Amino acid sequence: MNKKLDELLKYSRKYVPFYSRIKGHESVHKAYEFMPVVSKEIMARKPETFISTQYEARSLENYLTSGSSGRPLTIYKSKRDVYKSSRQLWFWRKNEYGVSLHDKMCSLYIRSLARPLMPTTFVDGNILYLSAIKMDSNTIIEYLSAMKNFMPLWIYSNPSSLYLFVKYALDAGCYTMPNIKYIELSGELLYDNYRECFSKFFSNAKIANLYGVREINAIAFELSCGHLHVLDDNFYLEHYGDNILVTGLNNYAMPFIKYIVEDNVKIEDSSCANGGQIISILNSRETDFVLLENSKLASPTLFHVWIEKINTPLTKVIQYQVRQTDRNTLCFSIVLKRKTKENIILIKQELVNLYVQSIFNNLNLDIEIVDVIHIDKLTGKYKYFYNDIVSIAVRKE
Numbered sequence: 229m230n231k232k233l234d235e236l237l238k239y240s241r242k243y244v245p246f247y248s249r250i251k252g253h254e255s256v257h258k259a260y261e262f263m264p265v266v267s268k269e270i271m272a273r274k275p276e277t278f279i280s281t282q283y284e285a286r287s288l289e290n291y292l293t294s295g296s297s298g299r300p301l302t303i304y305k306s307k308r309d310v311y312k313s314s315r316q317l318w319f320w321r322k323n324e325y326g327v328s329l330h331d332k333m334c335s336l337y338i339r340s341l342a343r344p345l346m347p348t349t350f351v352d353g354n355i356l357y358l359s360a361i362k363m364d365s366n367t368i369i370e371y372l373s374a375m376k377n378f379m380p381l382w383i384y385s386n387p388s389s390l391y392l393f394v395k396y397a398l399d400a401g402c403y404t405m406p407n408i409k410y411i412e413l414s415g416e417l418l419y420d421n422y423r424e425c426f427s428k429f430f431s432n433a434k435i436a437n438l439y440g441v442r443e444i445n446a447i448a449f450e451l452s453c454g455h456l457h458v459l460d461d462n463f464y465l466e467h468y469g470d471n472i473l474v475t476g477l478n479n480y481a482m483p484f485i486k487y488i489v490e491d492n493v494k495i496e497d498s499s500c501a502n503g504g505q506i507i508s509i510l511n512s513r514e515t516d517f518v519l520l521e522n523s524k525l526a527s528p529t530l531f532h533v534w535i536e537k538i539n540t541p542l543t544k545v546i547q548y549q550v551r552q553t554d555r556n557t558l559c560f561s562i563v564l565k566r567k568t569k570e571n572i573i574l575i576k577q578e579l580v581n582l583y584v585q586s587i588f589n590n591l592n593l594d595i596e597i598v599d600v601i602h603i604d605k606l607t608g609k610y611k612y613f614y615n616d617i618v619s620i621a622v623r624k625e
């Protein structure tokens with residue numbers, strides 16, 4: 229039995245209200261078996277019962293995970309948790325790709341209403357932030373100039389945002405960025421055609437895929453052998469049907485024990501010199517692009533921001549989904565908390581106002597109020613945007 233897992237279970241039984249109530253695990257070695265499987269929904273119902281009594285929530289760092297498919301969940305971590313859970317990743321980044329914590333980095337970030345006043349580009353310490361949501365023909369000029377001035381050594385992004393960045397940079401007459409030494413991609417499936425596109429544009433960069441869940445952080449990291457190696461100092465993993473159960477070995481302020489991650493992931497022992505376990509991602513989050521009237525592509529993430537705006541300060545939209553059904557049409561399906569006549573008119577109007585000021589305003593907008601939005605049959609996940617006419621993804625067969 230894993231010693232770190234043992235310690236975490238003992239601690240949770242003693243100090244975390246949700247786990248201290250669970251009977252039938254007197255023997256430490258059996259404790260793991262008796263622990264219940266926990267989903268995001270279960271945690272979001274009573275999040276305070278998952279926080280250790282050894283900490284005060286106010287004194288902890290917190291992160292809000294976006295709640296497009298249901299209730300958002302606030303995650304709490306102590307400084308010690310954050311430090312301990314990032315150690316192995318930084319060790320590997322340094323050893324495999326030569327980047328360290330103090331190197332200049334560029335992050336393509338997804339703006340959230342949690343921090344509404346964040347500008348399109350800004351520098352915080354050794355990180356240059358560029359808004360992935362605002363990526364278009366105009367902002368790319370600002371982004372390229374910011375990168376030229378700042379000279380980052382490496383880039384952290386999700387694959388679709390970086391793909392858009394490269395497309396717009398090429399359109400703007402920037403054909404390569406040889407100063408970038410390393411690129412780390414996370415948050416979505418990394419398609420082969422994306423990888424090829426990045427290798428060409430960032431001609432001197434090594435590329436690594438980082439698999440993680442927003443709630444708990446990085447789970448597996450692509451080493452130069454090409455495998456996604458599990459960060460075993462951080463996680464204990466097991467299969468759960470097609471999904472996995474994740475236990476964060478360095479999360480003490482708010483433990484994640486047997487937490488379901490609804491990606492289709494295969495875990496196996498590696499046969500390479502790096503040892504440990506490796507994973508293959510069979511299905512995970514994907515992002516389609518919106519095709520604009522001028523045939524350019526745009527990120528659909530802005531729709532998230534709109535719904536967040538409409539839902540501030542009170543939740544009015546419970547779920548939504550957007551579909552581009554043809555070259556000229558975006559269809560919004562919306563589930564309302566209160567389906568009154570006044571509410572329907574009000575929310576449709578709010579959405580139209582946001583839409584007319586956006587880069588999508590040359591497309592027709594259809595809004596329909598529905599009772600429920602179903603999850604994607606293929607991935608078992610809720611997907612907020614579909615493009616029925618273009619597919620950008622090319623996967624390895």
Ligand SMILES: [Zn+2]
Pocket residue numbers: 451453454455457498500501502503
């Ligand atoms: Zn390997």
